[in-house]
Amino acid sequence: MRIGEVAAQAGVSVRALRYYEEQHLLDATRSSGGQRQYPDTAVERVKLIQQLYAAGLPSRTIREVLPCVASGEVTPALLKRLAAERARIDQQVRELLSVRDRLDDVIATAEKPGPGCTHVDA
Structure with missing residues (x-):
C-alpha cells in the first residue's frame, strides 16, 4: 500500500506516518521510484499506535509493545x-x-x- 492509502484508511495524516517511521513504530519499503510501500497490516498497526498514544503511552514504550502484540511474548x-x-x-x-x-x-x-x-x- 502507498502512504496516501494507509493514511486515508487509518484516518491519520501522511506526516503522522512519516513520524511513526522516524520513531521506528512503522516500517516501509521503498519502490524503485523511491515511494514508500507498506504491508497490508499497516492500517491496523497505525490504528493500534494511535490508541496507545491516545492512552498516554510514550513512543519508547509503544516501540517495545508492538512486537509483543504479534508474538505474545x-x-x-x-x-x-x-x-x-x-x-x-x-x-x-x-x-x-x-x-x-x-x-x-x-x-x-x-x-x-x-x-x-x-x-x-x-
Whole structure:
C-alpha cells in the first residue's frame, strides 16, 4: 500500500506516518521510484499506535509493545511497565467517570426549572 492509502484508511495524516517511521513504530519499503510501500497490516498497526498514544503511552514504550502484540511474548521488565501503564489508565478512567457524573448532575439540575440555575433551551 502507498502512504496516501494507509493514511486515508487509518484516518491519520501522511506526516503522522512519516513520524511513526522516524520513531521506528512503522516500517516501509521503498519502490524503485523511491515511494514508500507498506504491508497490508499497516492500517491496523497505525490504528493500534494511535490508541496507545491516545492512552498516554510514550513512543519508547509503544516501540517495545508492538512486537509483543504479534508474538505474545513480553519480558518481565516490560510486563512491569505495562502493568504500571494500565494502573495509570485505570486511574484516568475513574477520573473521567467522576467528571462525567458531575456533568450529568449539572445537566439534570439545568433541565429542572427552579431557583439556583438558569434553564436554557437548546
